[in-house]
Amino acid sequence: MNNYPKESAGKKATLNVPTCHSKDSIKEVRTKIIENSNNIETFNYVYVLNDEKKLKGVFSIKKLFSKKDNLLAEEIMDKNIVFVHPYTDQEKVAVLAIKNNIKAVPVIKKDGTFLGVVPSDKILDILHQEHTEDILLSAGIYKKDHFSEKMIDTPAKTLAKIRLPWLIIGLFGGIAAAQIITYFESTLSEKIILASFIPLILYISNAVAIQTQTLYIRNLAINSFAQKDYLLKELKISVIIGIVLSLILFLISIIAYKDFIIATIISVSILLTIATAILMAMAITWGLFKMKLDPALGSGPFGTIIADITSLLIYFFVASTFLSYYI
Amino acid sequence: MNNYPKESAGKKATLNVPTCHSKDSIKEVRTKIIENSNNIETFNYVYVLNDEKKLKGVFSIKKLFSKKDNLLAEEIMDKNIVFVHPYTDQEKVAVLAIKNNIKAVPVIKKDGTFLGVVPSDKILDILHQEHTEDILLSAGIYKKDHFSEKMIDTPAKTLAKIRLPWLIIGLFGGIAAAQIITYFESTLSEKIILASFIPLILYISNAVAIQTQTLYIRNLAINSFAQKDYLLKELKISVIIGIVLSLILFLISIIAYKDFIIATIISVSILLTIATAILMAMAITWGLFKMKLDPALGSGPFGTIIADITSLLIYFFVASTFLSYYI
Structure with a gap:
């Protein structure tokens, strides 16, 4: 050795x-x-x-x-x-x-x-080991050597223990998110419809972040390239994706709810959360990579919680700004 | 050939x-x-x-x-x-x-x-190909042969096109979720604090579903075992995880909000959404496996949207039931 x-x-x-x-x-x-x-x-x-x-x-x-x-x-x-x-x-x-x-x-x-x-x-x-590690890590499972391939022989208690740590961390993330929303309660009570779009905002920002991280992790592992060029490319992508999604959303919400302010708030929020999600996903991945930690960590629960909280802040900030201006 | x-x-x-x-x-x-x-x-x-x-x-x-x-x-x-x-x-x-x-x-x-x-x-x-496929699929990226490893050479427009399909599907999923919440608007306006816990409910049900799917997919790919035993094991795990998380949540919310009904609604909902998320994650994975589709599809956006909508239905159903009973 x-x-x-x-x-x-x-x-x-x-x-x-x-x-x-x-x-x-x-x-x-x-x-x-x-x-x-x-x-x-x-x-x-x-x-x-x-x-x-x-x-x-x-x-x-x-x-x-x-x-x-x-x-x-x-x-x-x-x-x-x-x-x-x-x-x-x-x-x-x-x-x-x-x-x-x-x-x-x-x-x-x-x-x-x-x-x-x-x-x-x-x-x-x-290859097999790296694959297993990546998958478990991004599913938020506290890894142990190859246990996942012998699950049927592992006691339920042990399996629950492997799964609980990230869930508990996520729980506290969720409580933090609840605090943020509670803080904007007056905004919410003005237009209760705003609550309806919380899942959509969270879903899109998470989905965009996961895509960004997945591609970035693979590229970091395999190629060498100028970080500036990559960032520029992701920014261009975020503009395209952001415009397409916020246009669709604007049209649908103006038809469904006939409320110009709500349609504007939602589509502006989506545009901003997409750009922020992409930037943050890159920053987290890059940070973990530089700290020699496995960047797959970022595509897991850790990244999700941060993305959730940031998106909610953006959403309610946009909402309260527009509402105070228009109403 | x-x-x-x-x-x-x-x-x-x-x-x-x-x-x-x-x-x-x-x-x-x-x-x-x-x-x-x-x-x-x-x-x-x-x-x-x-x-x-x-x-x-x-x-x-x-x-x-x-x-x-x-x-x-x-x-x-x-x-x-x-x-x-x-x-x-x-x-x-x-x-x-x-x-x-x-x-x-x-x-x-x-x-x-x-x-x-x-x-x-x-x-x-x-191994490499299967790895790449799994990762892209569960990140909701429409796959093309090994493009992800040459991202810096791929135009932003092409990359946006690869990423948009699942995002647009997710967008419609989010709109469906918005409809569900709008339907429960009267429940929500009674206790606006309920909106604050939407991210938490979504986060936990998704996290549990992803864990279940990840482990189940790996086990299906590698071992043979009685489906009944595996299901039983997952049910046991869901009981342990569910009780631990809903207890923590009950204690925190009773301390933070001093509202017994809210604390009960949230912890009962978490318990039910965890059990449902695990059962659904297994059913979707098993279904895809039997249809000879890649089960990794289920751990991606597809599974997330279904889990989101189901969890919201459970949450608001529990909330409206408790509220109509107690108030």
Whole structure:
């Protein structure tokens, strides 16, 4: 076991793979592999090293069978190596393997020294583990190793315990939301119809926030890009989505309730909550990412509560402003 | 290309793997592999077939290097084969590979005929694809092949189009919710404080529904179990969660609002909405599963809208009943 962080490429790498020297002939490589075969864990590629144990190239096991005995490793190896550094996050290793269609990913130090290979079965494990973590986290379930796949064998009490923490936090979020609405009671009693649109405002702001977070998390995990460009793109999206939804809403509410002020309040609120939801979803995700916390946390109950409270504040602020102005 | 369904094991299998006859010697197997190496795609295991092309066993490429030349394939092969049938869903293939810690999964017909192998890189692709699908689906994003990973290159208009459909459906859901609340306007005007708890009721019922669906989907995908036992377990969980949350809520609201009726209405409503949310989440997931639709659909906006509307109906029904009785 080495000392690299738990979910790093270095931690997941094994040295039990076929290696050879760049000046070895195919025949010599074959003999070496036969001699060492009991220590070899994964047989997809042969890694070609130089005297300083630096990785110079790689060739597939296939070539060991198909190439002439007297060819040298350096003559048949591929020099365009896809690799990671030991501190690379395990999720990126998996993504790299998928993108490049390779079965195992070599790990090398900054100076080129070969540290081993993350083999295909480990990559599968990583993907599965990350998937499960993301899903449980965003469903607001306090995670425990793989319990979710054996639910039928887990006692109801244990399962309730895993689910309660976020629900209780949510409960207090809901109570905070109730305080906000109570604060605007006079606005509400002027136009009680305003209460009817609370679910819609909450639904849309949450839905937009979840979409934003989901896409942003995946992009952060996989690509590198200028944050400014991404923010700009999301702002454009928020303008399009906001205008489309608030227009539909304005038309429907003016037809259904024949109340211009109510229609205006609702559509202006939706426009503002969409823009705010997108900005906040990005800020929360980015913050968690920078703090090295799992950004999937933000797409869960935590993000929902913050989005709920902010949207209600916007909605009632817009409502009280318009009502005081018009009435 | 074969005619198996798109996401089946049969469709993802390749025949370009090392195979041999059970009576072949190790030396003969090695020669065969060298001759065919250009047609071989994946080198993890050698699959041992009999005269009728039925799979009798499997051994690792490692043994090809380490075992004596004159041993027969049938002497060194492992007869406990992990395999799938051609119609097995691709997600199950991936799960099986992870559970059994194998790099590739052979596909055989009911009569034992060898159809090929789902190789490790395909398994990785499958996991990644299923992961992406689940996440986008439950975030209410109309999926398109892997667009989410190249967002920075996708125009804002396209991205808005992908996100709008579910938002518009949600908008109509919100309007339906508004109709329900408007219908209970007289109840609401009696105790305007009831409006304050709308976000809390919605939040808790949604959170419980998402937890239930997430766990149930994973269990359906991976295990087999008696539906009755699972339902019973969820009911027990709903009782525990329901009692804990409604007790907390009762205490807080009686302290904060000093109104026994309001405290009772809210805690009874929470108890009922939790039980209903769990039952409905299970029913929707089960229904989608039986209709061969992706159950992840239910954990998205679709499930949320139904949960919202049902919870509001329960809440206002409880409220109007209690109010008409007590006042």
